[in-house]
Amino acid sequence: MKNYLVLTILFFVSYSAFAQSSISGKIIDKESNEPLIGASVLIKETLAGSTTDFDGNFTIENVVNGTYTLICSYIGYKEIKTTLIINESKKYTVDFPMDLDTKVLEGVMIVGKVDRQSVTAISMLQQKNSSMLSGISNEDFKKSPDRTSGDILKRVSGTSVQDNKFVIIRGLADRYNTSQLNGQPLPSTEPDKRAFSFDLFPSNLISNLIIYKTATPDLPGEFAGGVITVNTKEVPEEDFLQFSAGVSTNSVSTFKNYQFYSTGKTDWLGYDNSTRALPEGITKAGLNSAQKYDVAKLMPNDWKINNYNSLAPSSNYQLSGGKNMKLFGNDFGMIGSLSYANTRKIQNINRGDYNIDTSRLYNFNDVQTRNDVLIGGMLNFAYKLNDNNKLIFNNLMSIHGDDQFISRNGKDQEQERINQSYSMLYSSSKLYNSQLIGEHGLNSKGVKLKWGVTLSDVNKNTPSYRRLTYFKNLDAETSDPFVAYIPIGAPSPNYAGRFYSNQHERMYSATADITIPYKLFNQENKLKVGAFGEIKDRNFDARVFGYTRAIKYSYNQNLELLPIDQLLAPENINENGFVLKESTNPNDSYSAGSEMSGGYVMIEQVIVPKLKLVGGVRLENFVQKLSTSTYGGTKIDFSKQLTDFLPSANFIYAINEKSNLRASVSQTVCRPNFRELAPFSFYDFNVSASIVGDPNLVRTKITNLDLRYELFLSNNQSLSITGFYKKFNNPIEQFYETLGAGTRNFNFKNATKATNVGAELEYRANLGLLHSILKNFSLFGNLSYIHSNVDVSVDANSAVNGTSRALQGQSPYLINCGLNYSNNRNGISTTLLFNKIGRRIWLVGSNKYLDTYEAPRNVLDFQIAKTIFKNGEIKFNIQDIFNNSAIFYQDQNNSKKFDIGDTKIIEQKLGTGYSLSVSYKF
Numbered sequence: 001m002k003n004y005l006v007l008t009i010l011f012f013v014s015y016s017a018f019a020q021s022s023i024s025g026k027i028i029d030k031e032s033n034e035p036l037i038g039a040s041v042l043i044k045e046t047l048a049g050s051t052t053d054f055d056g057n058f059t060i061e062n063v064v065n066g067t068y069t070l071i072c073s074y075i076g077y078k079e080i081k082t083t084l085i086i087n088e089s090k091k092y093t094v095d096f097p098m099d100l101d102t103k104v105l106e107g108v109m110i111v112g113k114v115d116r117q118s119v120t121a122i123s124m125l126q127q128k129n130s131s132m133l134s135g136i137s138n139e140d141f142k143k144s145p146d147r148t149s150g151d152i153l154k155r156v157s158g159t160s161v162q163d164n165k166f167v168i169i170r171g172l173a174d175r176y177n178t179s180q181l182n183g184q185p186l187p188s189t190e191p192d193k194r195a196f197s198f199d200l201f202p203s204n205l206i207s208n209l210i211i212y213k214t215a216t217p218d219l220p221g222e223f224a225g226g227v228i229t230v231n232t233k234e235v236p237e238e239d240f241l242q243f244s245a246g247v248s249t250n251s252v253s254t255f256k257n258y259q260f261y262s263t264g265k266t267d268w269l270g271y272d273n274s275t276r277a278l279p280e281g282i283t284k285a286g287l288n289s290a291q292k293y294d295v296a297k298l299m300p301n302d303w304k305i306n307n308y309n310s311l312a313p314s315s316n317y318q319l320s321g322g323k324n325m326k327l328f329g330n331d332f333g334m335i336g337s338l339s340y341a342n343t344r345k346i347q348n349i350n351r352g353d354y355n356i357d358t359s360r361l362y363n364f365n366d367v368q369t370r371n372d373v374l375i376g377g378m379l380n381f382a383y384k385l386n387d388n389n390k391l392i393f394n395n396l397m398s399i400h401g402d403d404q405f406i407s408r409n410g411k412d413q414e415q416e417r418i419n420q421s422y423s424m425l426y427s428s429s430k431l432y433n434s435q436l437i438g439e440h441g442l443n444s445k446g447v448k449l450k451w452g453v454t455l456s457d458v459n460k461n462t463p464s465y466r467r468l469t470y471f472k473n474l475d476a477e478t479s480d481p482f483v484a485y486i487p488i489g490a491p492s493p494n495y496a497g498r499f500y501s502n503q504h505e506r507m508y509s510a511t512a513d514i515t516i517p518y519k520l521f522n523q524e525n526k527l528k529v530g531a532f533g534e535i536k537d538r539n540f541d542a543r544v545f546g547y548t549r550a551i552k553y554s555y556n557q558n559l560e561l562l563p564i565d566q567l568l569a570p571e572n573i574n575e576n577g578f579v580l581k582e583s584t585n586p587n588d589s590y591s592a593g594s595e596m597s598g599g600y601v602m603i604e605q606v607i608v609p610k611l612k613l614v615g616g617v618r619l620e621n622f623v624q625k626l627s628t629s630t631y632g633g634t635k636i637d638f639s640k641q642l643t644d645f646l647p648s649a650n651f652i653y654a655i656n657e658k659s660n661l662r663a664s665v666s667q668t669v670c671r672p673n674f675r676e677l678a679p680f681s682f683y684d685f686n687v688s689a690s691i692v693g694d695p696n697l698v699r700t701k702i703t704n705l706d707l708r709y710e711l712f713l714s715n716n717q718s719l720s721i722t723g724f725y726k727k728f729n730n731p732i733e734q735f736y737e738t739l740g741a742g743t744r745n746f747n748f749k750n751a752t753k754a755t756n757v758g759a760e761l762e763y764r765a766n767l768g769l770l771h772s773i774l775k776n777f778s779l780f781g782n783l784s785y786i787h788s789n790v791d792v793s794v795d796a797n798s799a800v801n802g803t804s805r806a807l808q809g810q811s812p813y814l815i816n817c818g819l820n821y822s823n824n825r826n827g828i829s830t831t832l833l834f835n836k837i838g839r840r841i842w843l844v845g846s847n848k849y850l851d852t853y854e855a856p857r858n859v860l861d862f863q864i865a866k867t868i869f870k871n872g873e874i875k876f877n878i879q880d881i882f883n884n885s886a887i888f889y890q891d892q893n894n895s896k897k898f899d900i901g902d903t904k905i906i907e908q909k910l911g912t913g914y915s916l917s918v919s920y921k922f
Helices: 002-013 121-127 151-153 292-296 557-562
Strands: 022-029 040-043 049-051 057-061 066-073 080-086 092-093 096-098 132-136 159-162 166-169 179-182 206-212 225-233 238-248 257-261 305-308 316-328 330-354 359-388 389-412 417-441 448-473 497-521 525-549 576-580 592-606 609-629 635-656 659-670 681-684 689-691 700-712 718-729 732-740 743-748 752-765 777-790 811-825 828-837 841-845 851-852 859-868 872-879 887-892 903-907 913-921
Touching: 022 040, 040 057, 049 057, 080 096, 121 132, 121 206, 121 700, 121 718, 151 159, 151 166, 151 206, 166 225, 257 359, 257 389, 292 576, 316 913, 359 417
Parallel strands: 022 092, 022 096, 179 225, 689 743
Antiparallel strands: 022 057, 040 049, 040 066, 066 080, 132 206, 159 166, 206 225, 238 316, 238 913, 257 305, 316 330, 330 359, 330 903, 359 389, 389 417, 417 448, 448 497, 497 525, 525 576, 525 592, 592 609, 609 635, 635 659, 659 700, 681 689, 700 718, 718 752, 732 743, 752 777, 777 811, 811 828, 828 859, 841 851, 851 887, 859 872, 872 913, 887 903
8 A cells, every 4th residue: 555655646746748759659450450560660761760569559759840751561561651740849640551462552641549538439449349339438428417437327328327326238237237347357346236336436537438238258258238348547648637626516405404413524535434333342242131231332322413504515526647757668657546526415205105906005205315425546557568568557446435314204004103214324335446467469470468367345334324213193193292113022123223234345356368360261360269267255244233122111101202312322221211132133144255267269250251250159167155044043055056158159241341230149147146145134224125135046048139230430420220139048036025014025036037129229420411510510329229028927926917027127218319519619519418218117016016117207418618728628517407306106007107096106306416617637
C-alpha cells in the first residue's frame, strides 16, 4: 500500500504539459486488418526511423519542423510513401494499411489513430471481431447523465438494468451473464445473487463497455445472455491532468424535510468505523442465562431518529491524469483517477400485497431516505520492454457505502393491526482488483503470446441492520397509542431485532494463450490455443438477535409505550423489561469455494474467399464445494465436479468491405452459485420476504443460435439486424411463496425447460444524408423484440394463470434511441436520450400467488454541453424528464398491461434530476 501511495504521489507531482514533436502510428495488413510486426518507417530527409512492435505500432521522436517523406516498407508488401508537414510542436499520427505485392504506392495520407474510447473504435471492433457484440464508448456516455457503469449498460442493444446495477441481456437475468474487467473474470458482489453490482464502477474510469453475445472458445463458457466486459482507460499517448466537479438535485428529494438516524463519522467515506459493530462481549458462543442481561446492555442505544430541515444536493468530483516517460531507456506510462460521489434521495413508496382473491394482505407507505457514497480509484501502468514485449499492471479499487432509513406506516390486514415500522440499514462494499498482463511477439511471423494473472477481493459488510415495529389494532381509535411489538418467548427479529453479516469473496485467476498464423489453401489463417484457471473462496457469516419480554408476570407493559430512542435503552434491559436473545441458526453462515480449469482450441479459417469460420471447443472442469448446516444443525458438506465440452462455430461472410453476414451456433452452461445452493434464510425488509437457497439445484445447459447482418458506412454510421434463439434445459428461476401468518419466501428452483427468441436492430446515422443543413445532427439507438417461455408444468410452484410464463426479468421489447447535435465551431453539443422497456416479471409467483410485473416507464434525458476556455467543458443534464411512476403490479385480468382491476404491489415517483458539472483539462 505504501508503494502505491508513493507511486501515486510521484505520478501527479511529475505531471508535465510539455510535449515534443513525434510521429507515431500503426501498420496493418489492409485485407485482414492485422498488425504487421517488424515493419519499417523511415524519414527520407533525415534517415531517422523506427520499426513496429507486436501491436503494429511505431514511434519516431524528436522531429523538428519541416516537410518530410515517410517511407513504409515490409517484406512482401507494397511500399508506401507519404508526405507529412510538421509545423507545430505536437504528436502527429500516420497509419499505414499495406497491400500485398511489390508495386510502390505514393500519396498523401494523414489520419488519426483510433482511440479505444471513441465511437469509431466500437464500430471497428464490431466489424472485425469474431463474436457478435454490442458496445458503448466513453465518447457516447459522456453525452448522457449516466454516473456508473450500471447506468450506462441500459443504453446497450438488448440490455436493461434492474435496481440501476443488475444487468439483463436479451431478457436473461443477471445469473445468466458473466462479467469481466479488461478481459479477466470478476467475482460476484452480492450475498443473494449470482451477479456483479455494476454501480461499483464510476463512468469516468471506463474506456468502453462491450457485451459479447455469441460464444467463441476464448470466451467464458458460462453465460446465456452475454459476457459483459468493462475496459478501463489505457495509458494515454499524451500527458494530461483533468479535474471535474458537479452538483445535482432531485425534484422529489432535494431541499425537502427528512428523517434519519445517527450515523458513523466515516459514512461519508463509504465505510463504517465500527460505530455499528457487534460489541466484543457478545461472542460467537452466544448468550447464556447468567450473562444475557449484562451482555445485552452492551448493545448501544442507537435507535434515535433525527429530524432535518433540508436535504442537501448530491455532489461528485473526479481527478485524473496520465504521464509518459522513459524508464531504463524504455517507454513507461501511467494513468490514474480518483472519483467521489455522494448521492442523497428521499422516496415515497406505496406498498401493498394481496391474496389470490384480491383481498388485501397489507398496504404500507414507506418514506425511504438514502445516502449513497461511491469512491473509485484507478492506477494503471504500462511498460514496453522492447518492440515485442509489453507489461501492463492494472489496479482498481471501489468503495460503495449505502445508508438508508425507512419509516413505514399502514395497515396489516393479515395480522389485523396498524403498523408503524422503522428500518435502519447500512451496507459497505469494497472491491479491489489487480491485474498483471503480458503481451509478447515471439517472432517476425506474427506468433503472439498473451498471459494474465488477476486477484479480485470483494467484501460486503452489513453491520447492525435494525428493525422495530409499533402497532395497534385495526379497530383502534386514532388517539390510541402505538405499542412496541416485543414478543413473549421466541424473538421475532424482523419486528424487533438486529442483523449482522459479512461476506468476503476472493478470486484468483490466470490465463494464457498463444496465437499462431498459418497459411492454408493460399489463405492467411490463425490457430489460437489457450489455458485458464480460476479459484474462488467465499465466507459468509450472519448473526441475528431479537428483543423479547423478560419475565411474563413481572413485566412492565408501560415500557412498550416509550418512543423508539428510549424503548431499548440499557436501563430497560432487565428482568422487568426486555432481554436480547440470539436467534442465529446453524444455516445462517456458510463457506464455499470453486475451482475451474481447462483450455481451448480455436481456429480462424478462411473456407472460401469472403467466408471465414471462427470455431473450436472449450473444456471447463468445474469443482464446487459448500459447507453449511441445516436449520436443525445437521452438517451439510456439498461437493460436485462437472466437466463440460462446449463447442462453438461462428461463420462470417464478408459481402463487401462495408457489410458482413454472420451466423453462430454454440453450447454454453450456467451453474448454480454459492448463494443459490446455500439454505441460509435472509429477511429483506424492502420486500417483506426471506431469501432461501436450495442445495439440490443442477446446472443449466443452453443451445444458442444467432444470425446477424451488419453494415458499416463512413462517419461512424452503421446498421445491424440480429435474430437469436436459445433453448434451456433445467433453467434456474426464483419463485415467490406465501406460507401464511405473514411468512413469505423467495426460493430458487430448476424449471423443466425454456426457450428465448428475439430480434435486435441497432443503428447510427448522420442526418446530413437527408440534407447538408443537418450535417451536425446524428441519430442513434437500438430496438429489441424478445419472447421467452418457461415450462413449469411439473412444478408445484407454477403460476396460477398457466403452466408456462416468460423468463423472470424478460421484457417483450426494449427501446433506446438518441438524437445528438454537435457543432465543433462553437463547441456546443446537445443530446436527447429516450429509454423504455416492456413489462417484465419482477417476482415469480406460485399456485397461490400471481406473478408480479414491473410496468413500462418512459424515460427521457437531456444534456447540453459547451466548451469553455479551450480545454474546459460545462454540462447541464436533466434526467427522467417525464418522471413516470414506477409501478409493480399483479395482472388480475390477464390483459398483458397495467389497467383498472389490477393490484398495485409497489408505486413510487423517482423524481426528475438536474445536474451541472464543470471539467477542465490542463
